[in-house]
Amino acid sequence: MSNSPDTTAPTSVAALGDWLIERIRFYDQVDAAAVTLDAPLSDLGLDSIYVLTLCGDIEDTYGTEIDPTFFEGRDSLGQVAVALHERLAPS
């Protein structure tokens, strides 16, 4: 399937994780070193404003509508990456 266009090949969990880490580090609310796939989501400076900024970034980059409720019950960026991968997978 390596010849499939990007639009049908779901971005891998690992790539989504890398992208999430890059964005959160870019927001620069906490030390870059603290932003890992395993760190508690609540440790990343994602308050009510930045969680919406992240929603907007996900929407603009991956073309799926996301609300802050998407992050509820997810403990880490790793879990967010998995959930996002499922959301983006073609049904």
Place this chain on the structure above:
Amino acid sequence: MTSATLITALRTTAATVGDEKGVRFYADPTTSIFRGWRELDERARRIAQSLQAAGHQPGERVIVALAPGLQWPDAAYGALYAGLVLVPAPVVGYGTTGALAARINGLAAASEASLVLTEPAILSALGEDADAIELPVRVIDDLLTGDADAWVEPGIDGDAPSFLLYTSGSTGDPKGVIGTHATFLATTETCAELFSLDSSSVLVGWAPLHHAMGLMIQVILPAVLGADSIMLATDQFQRRPIVWLQLISRHRATMSVAGNFAFGLSAKLATDAQIAELDLSSLTTLLCGSEPVRAETLDAFLTRFASTGITAEAVLPAFGMTEAMLITSKRPGRPIRFTSFDAAEVAAGRLVGAEGEGSVAMVSNGQPASNTSVVIVDPDTLEPVPDGTVGEVWVSSPMVGPGYFLRPDATAETFGHHLPGSEHEYLRTGDLASVVDDELYVTGRLKEVIIVRGRNLYPQDIEAAAAAVHPAVGIAAAFELDGHPSAVGIVAEYDAEALGDTTLPDLAEALRATLTQRVSLPSLAVALVEPGLLPRTPTGKVRRRPTLAAIEAGALTTSFSRGYRDTVATAH
């Protein structure tokens, strides 16, 4: 007393401007809907007539629970046209709908309201929690069936209350600031004078409409002036801050409002391609009122957006509060002024010019308008202080309202104070400032409100939430931090026996995780100390400033600490 009201003002606008101007709401970056002022006047009469027919009397309070959108000005003016007093409820930012229902009930009890105005989307979001609302609930669109021609003017004057604005309230201590028709009209007149506004002005905003700033800039001011208002939902700004600047560019806006964090967010997130398409040269008044502008943030913003034509002259640091609306502001076209003061002298209550190491840069908030008297007063002796000395800001102007609704105690504490040799009644702002070379510099707060990105948080609310996290948590002190990795800090005493299997790091993490989510903090530093170590008043209340000072000095022995900078002493 004056016969002019917000009703007569919109009626005049409708007659003179018609639907040429109005309010345009963007639900997303590209889709907008428009309501002309004549159309708003007509819808307001229909809504008001429905309310009158249902028996609602002038002076009754109505809770407005609406998402950002054109239903907001509909509801506001519909209720005002019936002589009702609006009590805006924040509807976003509540984790659960149960909390929203509880908030509405709290506002209803505090304001003794008789009605809730809302919309289907909020009712369906509330679901079963809607049943917990203890008042009659009406959907705003259902009131549009009224007969505009049968509407009867409510027979009120300028002294009649128009809004009760509950400051992001400390739990159990709700204070609703009374805005009258006259104080709101005086605010529009003052803004028009200071910022040269008229019906050709175009105002863009995304501030929440339940706050004085958003309500004034996005609804009242343009309606009274017959100007154009461009509204963006707050969450749309937060998702894509660039949309705010794109709307200024697209609509050739002349005025907008932003805080320091908006400058930082916009400069950080905008791409080169987005900036290349912006023309912000029309903007003459970018009001910054909710938090102090920082020189480095503003420099970064102006540098990043230099190609758009925006200049420092257009940025207007201002000082205001719901109780007094606008107090001071820089004037458009004048240079923005940052002044460096000796930090040790500032801490001692004096502003003394200094450069280099040990100095701190502060932004001037300009001067009061011609109708406003600002006096800096020693909060202990209640005597005015000389220029250069820090004291409490007292203000007297036609924008100051009569007080807090049904709260004579709190009203007497804050409103109606006198100074020797002056006829005026002054409001005590609780903010500390000094005047240097005719410029007002705000240095801090007498009260211990925590301001995070323009949101007012009350330390007692954070402390109460902390006590609910674990039975081992005793008395606690919460405060704003500066120069620490975290924006807000809390120090709590803990009861070792009540800890059970919970370790101190676990307890600190539980506090941090629960409170950052509950209060929506970017970060929280937590220190745990043994019982009896926190400074207390003679009546046993925690003393926050001495606690913070002890933390800063490393003088408080903490059993566990995280999120503070390294000077904090740890026993183990």
